[in-house]
Amino acid sequence: MANSQAVIDRKDLDALFTLLTEEGYQVIGPRAEDGAILYAPVSGPDDLPRGMGDEEEGGHYRLSNRNDAQLFGHTKAVQGLKAHLYPARQKLWSAEKAGHGFRVVKDSSPQPRYAFIGVRACELAAMVIQDKVFEGGPYTDKGYAERRKNSFIAVVTCNHAGNACFCASQKTGPDVSEGFDLKLAEILDGSRHVFLAEAGSEKGRAVLERLPKQVAEEGDKNAAAAQIDAAAKGQKRAMIAGVADLLAANLESPHWEDVAKRCMSCGNCTMVCPTCFCSTVEDTTDLSGLKAERSRKWDSCFSIDYSYIHGGSVRNTGASRYRQWMTHKLSHWVKQFGHSGCVGCGRCIIWCPVGIDITAEAKAIGKGA
Amino acid sequence: MNVAMQAQADPMDIRPFRIEKIRKELADSFTMELVPEGGGSFSFKPGQFNMLYTFGAGEVPISISGDPSDTSKIVHTIRRVGAVTQAIGNLSEGMAVGIRGPFGKPWPVEEAFGSDLVILAGGLGLAPLRPAIYMALANRHRFGKVVLLYGSRSPSEILFPKELEKWRGRFDTKVRVTVDRAEPGWGGHVGVVTKLVKGAGFDPMHTVAFVCGPEIMMRYGIQALEGAGIDRSGIYVSMERNMKCGIGLCGHCQWGAPFVCKDGPVFRFDEVADAFTVREL
């Protein structure tokens, strides 16, 4: 059945939050906090970053004032929704000494039910990529799978591009055609402030049905399409075509050394990347030595310990660690999971302290550096 | 279907095992026999590994060194090299460890039926190959020649010396052992393990080779096997990389595109030959 569109007035947007909360969801949306847009719990439209914009560049990020009433006038939050679906630190189980052995108590607290509001195309694409990682192989991460299944996704499409954006070249945005429950486009025209809404799932249809709405006019549809067009055309960066094969053929390019001279191996790029999934486990005991705990936490391929095998680390040089990250993301990922691991959000560019630009590095390798 | 998935609902859950027997092997290594706490059995294929947990200290990947036809226990041969293996080495019989596994792709023993079988091992690399040797000898009539070539640093560092002697005593199996540094009283070969390949008496056109040992030893061992005429598609290697989850979800063991834990640790050489030549991959 074709997805029918409707228009929700700005002043009726409260109802969406109320409805989702009633359905048992914890609503997560963009908030201006600590000088940045973050995904955090929101109780209604008043918590959203009204009139806020964001400046982004290599190694640069600032909030700005748009001087308008848009609720989603920013480009993207500092981090995608990875931290909610795959928490940075998670207890797996605890154990207690018992006789000569020990007894394991599994952490069985129920997984949260999140409703994400304001999800961008690149962020949704990142979720689909992580689905394949955590649920697409012979082994499944059960916690992720449950959180993901529980979640409600309300996309808000982009109406402009950030300076670091390159989703169009990665074919992950700016439009969204599937994978959402609800898709909204924010339209602000003078005093008229509405959301063009479309359901993408049964869950979404059930919610949309219960919201106060009007029939979508042709003008609203055209306005939403124009926004997406502007977001695509406004992108200043692009990933070069054929990068997967290019990198695979250049594992020993001298350019890796060139990047290593700038790269600080801080791992920021891996933390803000919405698809990076590497983790490690940490086993600890309390002071009595009678209780032990295992946690899983995010790890980064930029750390020396990451590749440690007895005797030493496989990747000792910064060049080899940057190569690992970039080739995994853009090349090996394709062999592992059938598509690129990069959604073109540009966060790795923004949050790199020295502004290393993955699109520029790919080009440099293409030129034979 | 993977054995681990039958036995364990969640591959991250650990299963408690009791240490039934500990045997010292070399100065820095030992073998443990583990039985499931509260009964049950354990099946695996030669070349697979377990994640072995000791209370509070953590978890390490350890290959299984026992007989795959014996499902009553797990046998692990472990070298004390890091904090976790030290902690495991300090445990005594009767104490418990946690097991996740078995994980990984096995040595293709059955696929090698009908061919000559060459097993080329170096140092502790004999441990992950021992289950394949047990299985090959239990199916001896299904192979042409069976040749075991083993290299060790010195005579006192030869792993499983009694079994090597026993296998050498079989008329249907050729066992050649060499050491890099001889000690007084050593009457065997001296020199690198690759030298054993020449004249080992297999038919290179119909041979499958399993190679396990330190990475440099494997690289040169493969050169010698290829030099003897074995095609690279008939050579299998077992790789080692950092593993935290064992199931391809944590990322640590990536070696180019393959995850060593789930796409390996046993690889057909022609499929990974390029990766061997890239530094720090």
Add this chain to the structure above:
Amino acid sequence: MVQVDNLGRILEEHPFAEGLDQALKDVMIGCAANERFEAGQFLFREGGDAKKFYLIRSGVVAVEVHAPGRPPLMVETVGDGGVLGWSWLVPPHKWAFDARAQTLVRALSFDATCLTRKMESDPALGYQVMKRFVPVMAHRLHAARMQMFDLYGPAKKG
């Protein structure tokens, strides 16, 4: 002639002879002798004149260095199908190590003076011999380098 026929057959059985042209084989047989060493017997001693080389037919020869106050250091062993000795090709033609039979050893030995004379007078034949020996020497050097790696120990930290 019976003697030469026998030696010819023995040479044929050795991997060294694989692919060797008949002219060279004939020359080699003319300089060859069949030898046997009991376990413990020396084939040659360090510093001695290197007037031969050996193709080992069976048994194991230990190449050793001795030093006062410690047991002889066994550098490597040469077994069935191996080639022992190249000092005959390298001035000043003195053996660099001791070679001791570790088991009963059967070998073909080749008289270096006899062979060198023929190689000098027929450089094409000399080149054939060198083409056979250079790989033997290269493999031995490669193996010696690998022995230096200490392949099997835990990697040294730092």
